[in-house]
Amino acid sequence: MKINDVILRTVTRIVVFIILTFGVYLFLSGHNTPGGGFIGGLVLASAIVLLYLSNDIETVQRSLPLDFKLVAAFGVLLATVTGFGSLIFGVPFMSQTFAYFDLPVFGKTELTTVTIFEAGVALAVVGVVVTIILSISEDE
Amino acid sequence: MNNIIVLPLIIPIIVGVILVFLRPYVKTQRVISLVTMISLAGISLYILNKVQAEGIIRLDFGGWVPPFGILFVADSFAMLFVLTASIVTAICLIYAFSSIGESHEKMFFYPFVLFLVAGVNGSFLTGDLFNLFVCFEVMLLASYVLITLGGKKAQLRESIKYVIINVLSSWFFLVALAYLYGTIGTLNMAHVSERVAEAGQGPLLTTISILFLIVFSLKAGLLLFFWLPGSYSVPPTAVAALFGALLTKVGIYALFRTFTLIFYHEPSITHTLIGIMAGVTLVVGCIGAIAYKDVRLIASYNVVIAVGFILVGLAVATQTSLEGSIYYVIHDMIAKAMLFLIVGTMIVLTGKTKIDEISGLIRNYPLFGWMVFVVTCSLAGIPPLSGFVGKVLVGQGAIESGSYVLLALAFLSSIVVLYSLLRIFLNSIFGETIISTEDEVPLKKGMIIPIVLLGVGTASLGLGAEFISEYVSDAAYVLSKPSVYIEAVLGGNK
Numbered sequence: 001m002k003i004n005d006v007i008l009r010t011v012t013r014i015v016v017f018i019i020l021t022f023g024v025y026l027f028l029s030g031h032n033t034p035g036g037g038f039i040g041g042l043v044l045a046s047a048i049v050l051l052y053l054s055n056d057i058e059t060v061q062r063s064l065p066l067d068f069k070l071v072a073a074f075g076v077l078l079a080t081v082t083g084f085g086s087l088i089f090g091v092p093f094m095s096q097t098f099a100y101f102d103l104p105v106f107g108k109t110e111l112t113t114v115t116i117f118e119a120g121v122a123l124a125v126v127g128v129v130v131t132i133i134l135s136i137s138e139d140e
Numbered sequence: 141m142n143n144i145i146v147l148p149l150i151i152p153i154i155v156g157v158i159l160v161f162l163r164p165y166v167k168t169q170r171v172i173s174l175v176t177m178i179s180l181a182g183i184s185l186y187i188l189n190k191v192q193a194e195g196i197i198r199l200d201f202g203g204w205v206p207p208f209g210i211l212f213v214a215d216s217f218a219m220l221f222v223l224t225a226s227i228v229t230a231i232c233l234i235y236a237f238s239s240i241g242e243s244h245e246k247m248f249f250y251p252f253v254l255f256l257v258a259g260v261n262g263s264f265l266t267g268d269l270f271n272l273f274v275c276f277e278v279m280l281l282a283s284y285v286l287i288t289l290g291g292k293k294a295q296l297r298e299s300i301k302y303v304i305i306n307v308l309s310s311w312f313f314l315v316a317l318a319y320l321y322g323t324i325g326t327l328n329m330a331h332v333s334e335r336v337a338e339a340g341q342g343p344l345l346t347t348i349s350i351l352f353l354i355v356f357s358l359k360a361g362l363l364l365f366f367w368l369p370g371s372y373s374v375p376p377t378a379v380a381a382l383f384g385a386l387l388t389k390v391g392i393y394a395l396f397r398t399f400t401l402i403f404y405h406e407p408s409i410t411h412t413l414i415g416i417m418a419g420v421t422l423v424v425g426c427i428g429a430i431a432y433k434d435v436r437l438i439a440s441y442n443v444v445i446a447v448g449f450i451l452v453g454l455a456v457a458t459q460t461s462l463e464g465s466i467y468y469v470i471h472d473m474i475a476k477a478m479l480f481l482i483v484g485t486m487i488v489l490t491g492k493t494k495i496d497e498i499s500g501l502i503r504n505y506p507l508f509g510w511m512v513f514v515v516t517c518s519l520a521g522i523p524p525l526s527g528f529v530g531k532v533l534v535g536q537g538a539i540e541s542g543s544y545v546l547l548a549l550a551f552l553s554s555i556v557v558l559y560s561l562l563r564i565f566l567n568s569i570f571g572e573t574i575i576s577t578e579d580e581v582p583l584k585k586g587m588i589i590p591i592v593l594l595g596v597g598t599a600s601l602g603l604g605a606e607f608i609s610e611y612v613s614d615a616a617y618v619l620s621k622p623s624v625y626i627e628a629v630l631g632g633n634k
Contacts, residue, residue, distance in 0.1 A: 069160070070160065070161065073157045073160040073161060074157075076153070076157045077154065077157045077158065080150060080153050080154050080157070081154065083150065084150060084154065086143070086202075087143045091203065092143065092199060092200055092201060092202060092203045093143050093146045093150070093199060093201055093202070094201040094202040095202045095203050096202060
């Protein structure tokens, strides 16, 4: 039976961008205000899962040709390597630092090393969540 | 600034993740994982010697001073465990190369072994109870994968039990942590210990300590081991050997840590309870080891007996008995890995699992047969092999404190261990051979070499007990004097 999902598809097309933006916002607002890599990653993953729900798996995979297992692995690698970076600078493991920069568009911006770590967390979360959902859906 | 002590946790994780990207290149994965484990052993040895020279080392993550941040603490006790675990894992990996099969190797077998090691090492090194929980979870998640990988019916059946029991015990762990935090207001082990000592270990704290006892007993297989024989006998040999050697030891480590560092004020309640549990474990484990004819189950029940024996040392809790337990844990990691590898190899060679169906292996595989004899003697505690020192010291401790019942049970269990393994030896190794020369499956070099390496390990640990006695007595000293550990963690910055 073919379900009529015109409404779902149309809404998804717009909503996915809202969710993705919200995910990025949550990700960037982390480490000082509520948010961060984990929550941001979950929201980003929900956008991707929504794409999978409204279209079929093949269509999404054609336009988003990522092996999410590797995305997760890359995330973990990024997060641990940032922790490892402390060793090179001779400070305790997982130390963090931040500084203010004047960027052309954003003005005075705080850039932190935590953000790199959080990016790793976000990628790991996205990779794991999507892998879980995909393997459940592939199960017969 | 002691970043080196985080390496036993972080190197396996990073290398494991890199191996995920190298999925199709099986040979590269083998080489990298083996090199990693050997270099980890080297690093652990270096840290162990550094601890002897400089005292207990700690690392505050991100520079957050305890008790506010999370930290790693390396004392001799933890480092001896990390070192032995690294060596045993390296040897089990060599066995896996020739036995595990390409389908496993392409399904991220090596990354998950490394994640398991990361969890195990993290549990040994952490100085924070919540971090201990996290490291337990890392280890358990990797073990869930390793036990189910392959997807045979028996594996799935046993892994459901294994996962459920561990999820339940993790939940208990979390509840116990919440209670402890609610009462004491800290989770840093040294800080908890200090506050428990200040407040006095009243009924409430003793109850919480018993909750911790239940959690760690489930993990260690102390009394609550009903899940253990099943789940340790289904995975592939190399994995079973890793589980038998490492996983219960993490529970044992946690028991020793909590009941020597934190909850040592009411030994009449907690340590008596541990004593009773250890005694019952010994008795029931012995019954199991004699009752079954399946070699894998015999090996699994031998794990249970060893857990009981080691915990006798904690129940008695004199410095001598603690020293004995530490010796015995190190010995047991090596000897249990060897026993599981031998049992797995027997099954590979004959295709049978019952001892009365296998016979006369020594005629076809003489070296292998003698290795079975070595492990039998070693586990029974016959000198000069490694089980001897531990047994003597635990016995001496038990006599010092007058725990004659536990003493008797502990030594009777040694006889049962000897009997249960001699039964394997007499039935399956000696006697008329069932394998004709034509059907003889060649014993792969990759299988016998790790077994011989472990055999050499147990012999040299027994003969070289003198060399490690310095480390072991330092470890036991720290365990019996909580103030040393607390001073190292909370006493100013280094």
